[in-house]
Amino acid sequence: MISASMLSRSFDGVPAVETLSFEIPEGSLFTLLGPNGAGKTTTVRLLLGLIAPDSGTATVAGYQLGQSNNDLRSVCGLLTETPGFYDRMSAWENLIFFSQLYRIDQTVRDQRIEHHLRAMNLWERRQSLVGTFSKGMKQKLAIIRAVFHDPKVIFMDEPTAGLDPEASVMVREMISKLKGEGRTIVVCTHNLDEAQRLADIVGIINRRLLVCDTLTNLRSGARHTSAIEIELRAPLGDHQLTAMKLPFVKGIDNKDGKYVFEVENPSINTPNLVKALVDSDAQVYAVRPQTRDLETIYLQCVGEGGVDR
Amino acid sequence: MNVSLLFLRKELREVLKNKFVLPVYLVLPPIAVILPVLFAAFSPQIVAIDQNDPAILAILRIVKNTPEFAHMGTDEAITRFFLRSLVSFYLLLPVGLSSISAAFSVVAEKQQRTLEPILATPITDLEFLIGKLLASLVPSIILTWVAAILAAVIVNWITWGKYETALLPEKMSDPQSANQFTGLVIVPAFMILIGIFGKVLTISMSAVAIACVVVVLLVLFLLRLNLKNFQREEILTKWK
Numbered sequence: 358m359i360s361a362s363m364l365s366r367s368f369d370g371v372p373a374v375e376t377l378s379f380e381i382p383e384g385s386l387f388t389l390l391g392p393n394g395a396g397k398t399t400t401v402r403l404l405l406g407l408i409a410p411d412s413g414t415a416t417v418a419g420y421q422l423g424q425s426n427n428d429l430r431s432v433c434g435l436l437t438e439t440p441g442f443y444d445r446m447s448a449w450e451n452l453i454f455f456s457q458l459y460r461i462d463q464t465v466r467d468q469r470i471e472h473h474l475r476a477m478n479l480w481e482r483r484q485s486l487v488g489t490f491s492k493g494m495k496q497k498l499a500i501i502r503a504v505f506h507d508p509k510v511i512f513m514d515e516p517t518a519g520l521d522p523e524a525s526v527m528v529r530e531m532i533s534k535l536k537g538e539g540r541t542i543v544v545c546t547h548n549l550d551e552a553q554r555l556a557d558i559v560g561i562i563n564r565r566l567l568v569c570d571t572l573t574n575l576r577s578g579a580r581h582t583s584a585i586e587i588e589l590r591a592p593l594g595d596h597q598l599t600a601m602k603l604p605f606v607k608g609i610d611n612k613d614g615k616y617v618f619e620v621e622n623p624s625i626n627t628p629n630l631v632k633a634l635v636d637s638d639a640q641v642y643a644v645r646p647q648t649r650d651l652e653t654i655y656l657q658c659v660g661e662g663g664v665d666r
Numbered sequence: 667m668n669v670s671l672l673f674l675r676k677e678l679r680e681v682l683k684n685k686f687v688l689p690v691y692l693v694l695p696p697i698a699v700i701l702p703v704l705f706a707a708f709s710p711q712i713v714a715i716d717q718n719d720p721a722i723l724a725i726l727r728i729v730k731n732t733p734e735f736a737h738m739g740t741d742e743a744i745t746r747f748f749l750r751s752l753v754s755f756y757l758l759l760p761v762g763l764s765s766i767s768a769a770f771s772v773v774a775e776k777q778q779r780t781l782e783p784i785l786a787t788p789i790t791d792l793e794f795l796i797g798k799l800l801a802s803l804v805p806s807i808i809l810t811w812v813a814a815i816l817a818a819v820i821v822n823w824i825t826w827g828k829y830e831t832a833l834l835p836e837k838m839s840d841p842q843s844a845n846q847f848t849g850l851v852i853v854p855a856f857m858i859l860i861g862i863f864g865k866v867l868t869i870s871m872s873a874v875a876i877a878c879v880v881v882v883l884l885v886l887f888l889l890r891l892n893l894k895n896f897q898r899e900e901i902l903t904k905w906k
Contacts, residue, residue, distance in 0.1 A: 368903060402899070402902065402903075405786055407782070407785055407786060407898050407899060407902055408898070408899035408902065408903065409899065427788040427789075427790060428788070430786055430787060430788045431787075431788040433786070435782070435783060435786040437779065437782050437783060439779050440779070440783075441778045441779025441780040441781075441782070441783060442778070442780065443676070443680060443778065443780060444778065445679075445680055445683035445684065446676070446679055446680065446683075450679065454672060454676050455783060455784075455787065457669070457672050458669060458672065458784065458787040458788070458789050459787055459788060460669070460788070499783075502783060
């Protein structure tokens with residue numbers, strides 16, 4: 358549904374994003390994680406055709422960037438980081454105005470807006486001025502604005518930023534529901550918990566895309582080194598430790614009688630490791646892959662990628 | 667509804683609810699009605715206050731030497747002179763009103779963070795620019811017309827009683843209409859035109875026609891230039 362290839366953009370000579378390449382399948386939820394100023398918003402603006410890339414290409418919902426940006430925008434929804442509305446107009450008037458910009462048929466438009474307002478518990482407040490709304494209510498309204506034209510792709514920039522826990526839960530539920538409807542969703546956030554709860558695919562960005570994979574793969578380290586915890590009946594002797602210096606073993610640590618092996622390509626090499634242990638007469642009692650939480654992965658990536666701005 | 671017209675409707679709604687902008691719309695048009703009415707009623711008295719005043723003497727000299735006024739009585743000629751002098755005010759009115767609303771609408775979109783959601787819709791640059799122009803110009807032009815028509819009706823009612831002739835439809839309405847039209851399209855070049863042609867506009871219809879053509883061409887050129895220079899990313903990334 359979204360395909361980016363070597364997208365780069367700089368502002369006044371300062372790179373904002375560099376050589377971004379990724380694929381997001383239809384119906385999946387892609388979480389773009391990164392510190393402030395990492396290029397998340399720039400990435401969204403690039404993919405929406407709001408700013409042009411210096412180099413690289415992207416295709417969103419079948420539309421190539423720069424060729425038919427208005428058509429591209431007609432099938433995309435955007436939830437900006439700070440949702441802006443006309444405070445002196447009612448919720449209904451605001452939604453009608455924006456829906457007209459999408460040229461939605463009036464009957465369909467009114468039905469959809471009513472449906473979404475009811476779903477968000479805002480129907481009773483539809484005639485209230487938006488200026489009187491709380492931040493959570495405005496965020497709900499902004500989500501409606503992002504989806505009322507039935508977009509195939511929805512971009513959400515920090516959807517729960519500044520919301521109280523209750524409103525955050527509500528927004529996350531709404532995002533899950535949208536995903537359940539088969540939409541492709543891109544969520545920019547620096548909230549790791551949110552990313553863990555929502556994402557099918559996680560991208561960690563710090564100007565460059567540092568990793569991009571499914572959450573499961575990132576946790577198990579299927580495509581990177583991973584820690585394998587092995588329990589033995591008896592501690593390894595020196596000769597046995599020497600025997601464990603295999604090319605795919607990047608480190609050995611003894612923690613409370615349990616050995617933790619840092620292994621490259623664990624899905625392939627874990628059986629080889631166990632075989633080597635058994636061959637050296639070690640009595641293997643238990644083998645457990647150590648999963649890493651997203652915070653560890655994130656900090657590792659951002660640390661390695663460097664925050665150079 | 668045409669997308670550009672949506673902005674007009676939306677901004678009218680906003681203006682009606684904005685306590686800072688609405689008074690401007692409510693104050694200037696009444697002045698455009700009251701001033702000509704005062705001149706229609708009291709021009710001779712104004713001149714009679716001090717006939718030795720150099721400014722009044724200069725006015726009397728112009729009135730006396732203008733062939734068009736030769737067959738009229740002094741009071742009527744003086745009244746016509748003052749009313750004609752006011753025509754420029756009807757140029758100023760739409761310019762003043764629209765400049766306020768234009769600044770309000772463009773700046774406000776960015777400040778209230780509605781610009782990015784708008785630019786993320788399938789709206790074209792031309793629709794957006796025309797929408798903003800219409801939202802800025804149409805209320806100003808309508809208010810100017812309303813003020814001018816009201817002024818014409820009241821002034822004629824007064825002058826018919828005094829001089830048994832309607833001063834505005836016959837002599838003033840044509841230049842006024844021309845000036846109104848000029849007012850419609852003159853906005854970007856108003857200051858230049860007033861500076862260069864201001865005096866000519868009030869007395870020469872051919873000059874008005876030429877100015878109108880020049881201004882229309884200028885406006886089309888500027889619109890094209892604006893469209894070319896309109897950069898969504900510039901607004902999103904550089905405007906503060």
